[in-house]
Amino acid sequence: MKKETNYPSNRFSIAPMLDWTDRHCRHFHRVMSKETLLYTEMVTTGAILYGKGDYLQKGDAEHPVCLQLGGFATADLAQSAIAGKERGYDEINLNVGCPSDRVQNGRFGACLMAEGDLVGDAVKAMQDATDLPISVKTRIGIDDLDSYEFLCDFIDKVHNKGCDTFIVHARKAWLSGLSPKQNRDVPPLDYDRVYQLKKDFPHLTIAINGGIKTLDECETHLEHLDGVMLGREIYSNPYLLSTVDQRLFNSQEKVLTRFEVLEEMYPYIEQQLKDGSYLNHIGRHMLGLFQGLPGARAWRRHLSENGHIPGAGIETMQKAASFVTED
Template identity: 85%
Template sequence: MINPDTACIYPSNRFSIAPMLDWTDRHCRYFHRVMSKNTLLYSEMVTTGAILYGKGDYLQKDAAEHPVCLQLGGSAPVDLATSALAGKERGFDEINLNVGCPSDRVQNGRFGACLMSEGELVGDAIKAMKDATGLPVSVKTRIGIDDLDSYAFLCDFVGKVAEKGCDTFVVHARKAWLSGLSPKQNRDVPPLDYERVYQLKKDFPQLTIAINGGIKTLDECETHLQYLDGVMLGREIYTNPYLLSSVDQRLFAGNEKILTRFEVLEKMYPYIEQQLSNGAYFKHVARHMLGLFQGLPGARAWRRHLSENGHLPGAGIEVMEKAAAFVVEG
């Protein structure tokens, strides 16, 4: 649906792909969009400092990516509002605040999961971003941090942020340990608690609540959607991206034809050629496509050929075509 005031798309959080640093860049998002028209895509987390003071362009995107959400990292409401407005001007459809990342670098910058202990500040940041942009603004969070892991703590945080105008929360159903565990361990070691997220929806029925963490199949997604408004997948999509091809039919009641893997590949060729002509490196696009043929005969040879040849000078479509010749699609 189009918002006439902003000419942006109101995204649905029913199914989304998690923002992942060094993964969900513009090439990855374009590839994913080829397979699903309805999935909400996310940028990598971009810090306010990078947008306000960095020399690179951290907001690059293709028009085909819609609907797409910009995830911001930061805690100063003014900086977040300015960064969110920059995202709106570049065509992002939603802004998301990271209140879930547990890394030391993020904590030192006073953003990410440590902000769960500052619900009032998060609420002020949400209000500032909404006032500046008029876009939907959501929060991605955990169910708790360190010893602040009671259900009452989670409800208090959500309540404070919701009071300031946030109506959408994406909840990673694990708490985060801010010391003692690496970011990788924080994705696996703290136990999942889906029931706590279900209860959150019961207690805040007016809010849009989506769940993230440990979800691997569309069957699991359908189960979660019996209790919640949305599901977010991360690493599973990156490992097995073709899972996306069935999302529109399974989760959005779409009737579009499901593309075969080779049809997906062919639809990527014009984009790759365009990017190469603009100075991009073949390997920067191809790396996101390594899992396209996951589970098929020849998939390993496909990955190996792309990995061994995709970085060579002058690598282009012919490398991908030769790699695809190893695959037998059933």
């Protein structure tokens, strides 16, 4: 049974990206879009249950935000989902799409597509443990298991255990022979297969991911599907987020200029610096803010060269921005 959310779940979201979508990145993205569903990096159940660090850090301003889990043991996933609920996350997502060797060696990620029953059991365990919505992010296939029938069988097995929301990367994954980076580019995109999935499972929430670069493309996909997820394009060109609420959620709120986005970030940055962060911990996520404008390269260079220096603060960012001329 679908668990209700108080936000437009998965209509537009930003993909979980290892080493990138941390709490600073999410805060920056939230300044530009109030409606976008944000994701954590994939966090393994082992890190949550047995790690020494705090892998569930997030800010109060990030909502709605989804915790993506990596793992296969149903009990560990259930306990991790409970931890996510306790820390205030709005949704739990299970990664069944990452093809890296490290992930495969841990028996999670894309290799789990071959174990639809296990994924279904994991979903049920998490749903039994918490009242949060549970979603699954997957590929359209793995290795030679790439027929449409295989994909439908996987979706059917997982749905029968209670999952109603799937985010589908419209490429298959090669578990050997390709690096994670190559798996994002080399296997051909097949958007039509994801469209067909929605036609055959109209009662499910189906969002699409993979190779999408513009809001025009998002609007086209939303004619066929329930949601769109963007990843690296948002990271290289984050200001694309500034009109998402107006174009995809019918918001009447004012669109912030790039310099207004920067101003909105200053209080957060100052607090984080007081708490022990370095400027580059936050600034690295903001390097693309002025992409395409005169002075953008100087902005990136000054911030990159000076943001790591102990004591670097708002004035460093202001100096970097002084090189930019806004249209």
